[in-house]
Amino acid sequence: MTYKISHLDALESEAVHVVREVVSEFERPALLFSGGKDSAVLLHLAAKACWPQPLPFPLLHVDTGHNFPEVLAFRDARAAELGVRLLVASVQEAIDRGEVVEDPAPGATRNRLQTHSLLQAIEQHRFDAVFGGGRRDEEKARAKERVFSFRDEFGQWDPRGQRPELWSLYNGRHRPGEHFRIFPLSNWTELDVWQYVERESLTLPSIYFAHRREVFRRGSMLLAVGPHTAPRERVPDEEPFVTTVRYRTVGDATCTAAVESVAATPAEIIAETAVSRISERGATRADDRFSEAAMEDRKREGYF
Amino acid sequence: MELLRLATAGSVDDGKSTLIGRLLYDSKQVYEDQLESVERTSRDRGDDYVDLALLTDGLRAEREQGITIDVAYRYFSTPRRKFIVADTPGHVQHTRNMVTGCSTADLVVVLVDARAGITEQTRRHAFIATLLRTAHLVICVNKMDLVDYSQQRFDEIRDEFQDFAARLEIPDLTFIPISALRGDNVVERSGEMSWHQGSSLLHHLEDVHIASDRNLIDLRFPIQRVVRPRSAEHRDFRGYAGQVAGGVLEVGHEVLVLPSGFTTTIESIETPDGAIDEAFPPMSVVVRLADELDISRGDMICRPRNQPTTGQDVSAMVCWMAEAPMREGAKLALKHTSRWVRALVRDVQYRLDVNTLHRDGGAEELGLNDIGRVALRTTSPLFYDEYRRNKATGSFILVDEATNVTVGAGMLLHPGP
16 A cells, blocks of 8 residues: 555545535535536545535526536536525626626627626526536636735625635635635646546546537637627638637637647647646637736626 | 645745746746747836746736735646646745745745845744645755856855754755756756755655654544535435544544534445545545544544543734734734634733744734734634644634634644643
């Protein structure tokens, strides 16, 4: 017996510990589940942490109305399989009620509008801990986020006023109306996620794997031709073509780009990720390209 | 692949962020779009070189002021190890960040500017690393290019630090001459310093032996959660979930449960992937016991002949992290393993000058970023070990009951005066 454990076992154990702390110390947790790979890993870890009990909290999806159908199908199937309640906070309904106003530009992203629906759902259901699949390696502003990340009664994040977080002693004490975002995958990288998906034989939405799709280029992004994104007329560079692509991230379909790839299995994706020269968000997320501080600004307002 | 957690410390000008940027860049963990963004910002600011520090300084205020404010976590891996880097700002008022970064670190890298040599801050960083019981300390003498890669200068700095370090407990101390800006001895051995016989920093990080740093002797299993599914499939299941904090849990071994003092045996060790025969730190498992006992969150499983100290009167080194000072008579919430208790500050025994290691016995309070020895009384007993023996059962945090903010970090000492 060598008493060694692999990096994936260490990360898994840490995440399980975090989930167990939350279910022990909070009254009304929920888990943000979009059907994306990070939330799929998070859900798997949460189920392991609670095992052999069923998951004692609901799933919450903030639905922009701009989703890939494969991802929604996966979301529903996974929730049904675990027998867990799925709550959907709809951005479209918030727009219809006049609570938020959509950017009138064609193909505008609803990413920022999600914050409203998310905070409304948290308030309505009185959630005091909301698990998210955010990873610190995704973006610079996330690199400083705590595992137990405090949100005030307005749902705001104050990056300079965060509580110190030491050892594995998490402080989730809060007043009514305040809540925590919990990030059990804080120390995971994109590569760790894929290695774990492979090791645990996790099912993911099919669009994560290479498939043929009609796409067009917009700037450096490769966008799908579909109901939410289409080439603009008289823009010669946006000529559609069919190629083999996969998605590295799965978000709002208006701002999530595909990458050209023939990787059809987790193992092939691991091989590709290990030599990739473009970051996950840089390659596929138009929403983080606005400015150096785009993510920090959204997070302060209460974004994921 | 093994996981190594490290913390980096150095002052604003020691080039720490540049070093991390270099490690990420040279180990090919920096993506082209991230590099482009850094190049653009460097250009916009009028820098005449690409400032790799911008890869790690993520907050708007940090980029504007050119300083690092908070602990930032960075990730890179080589075929041999995955690394988690806690990048801690070294500015004077940020002792709390250094303590935070070191609390989870296997190894600490302290940067020294070859021109400035050992400073008060170097000594402070080294002291905090030893206070937090980080087993491995690496002194990187940076900016060697600015002292003509002089071996004599490197030796002077090493000798001076060794004189100081004689007063500290440092199980493993390594010196490496580097230039983070030019990449000398960071990933590859430098051609400019053939006199340096040791390895590059990255090679050292890949090689350093950390498997023995855990305590595999004293069994400590704090109960995190009682698991009783009451489902058709698991009707009679009763288990105790937790993360092994020390020693090795083995099926069939006799164990004792605190605070009740009852003994029983480990019937099985369960995981969602199947039962296992033994579990060790930092594994998270579910334990089933042979007897039905009254056990709840915060209780502790140990061996009958190897028990932690049980006590309500404890002494600890405390790092204070709040603006308002810690005063004698204050009542605070205290979290230790998986239990919350209340604690009364009975006595601030001394405040430590982290630069000179002088003990000020006249101190009656601890201010922001002060470290001192404190006597506490808790509302119910803690089951603890000396921090030097076991970090997981020897550490606690202090929380202000009015604001709920974490205001202190404590390392438990051997009971007694």
